[in-house]
Amino acid sequence: MRTARAALARSAHLTHLAREFTLTAALASVCLLALLHAVEYHMRRCLLRDAHNGTGTEAPSRCARIALQLADVEPLTVLQITTACTALVFLGMGIGLRLSWIWASALRTDDAETGARVAQEDMTSEYEADTKSDPASAAR
Numbered sequence: 040m041r042t043a044r045a046a047l048a049r050s051a052h053l054t055h056l057a058r059e060f061t062l063t064a065a066l067a068s069v070c071l072l073a074l075l076h077a078v079e080y081h082m083r084r085c086l087l088r089d090a091h092n093g094t095g096t097e098a099p100s101r102c103a104r105i106a107l108q109l110a111d112v113e114p115l116t117v118l119q120i121t122t123a124c125t126a127l128v129f130l131g132m133g134i135g136l137r138l139s140w141i142w143a144s145a146l147r148t149d150d151a152e153t154g155a156r157v158a159q160e161d162m163t164s165e166y167e168a169d170t171k172s173d174p175a176s177a178a179r
Contacts, residue, residue: 060126068125072118
């Protein structure tokens with residue numbers, strides 16, 4: 040019964056973690072793509088402004104070089120990098136969670152052992168106190 044509950048709890052936790060991973064990866068991908076497109080848009084505006092100012096025939100400006108490099112980045116590459124980073128973050132979270140469970144379990148075990156030992160000592164000391172105060176009750 041206990042293992043079935045533990046398996047069910049673990050399954051629910053993994054389902055929650057998978058849902059969290061999917062949402063985070065999707066949101067991070069959308070944000071990163073939006074950021075790259077915004078930067079590319081502003082770089083293109085910079086290029087158009089340079090072209091209208093008559094500087095389009097000269098060597099490409101820093102803005103133009105960055106815009107050309109950003110134009111070469113494919114959305115699939117951005118998605119792969121974002122997914123890999125998200126997976127690393129969740130892997131780190133999973134490891135940290137597992138370590139905290141192990142540590143908490145060890146503390147609970149230590150607390151239980153300490154509690155049992157203290158209870159045994161209390162019972163022994165009460166028995167000894169009773170026998171010292173009333174030797175007749177100890178003989179019963």
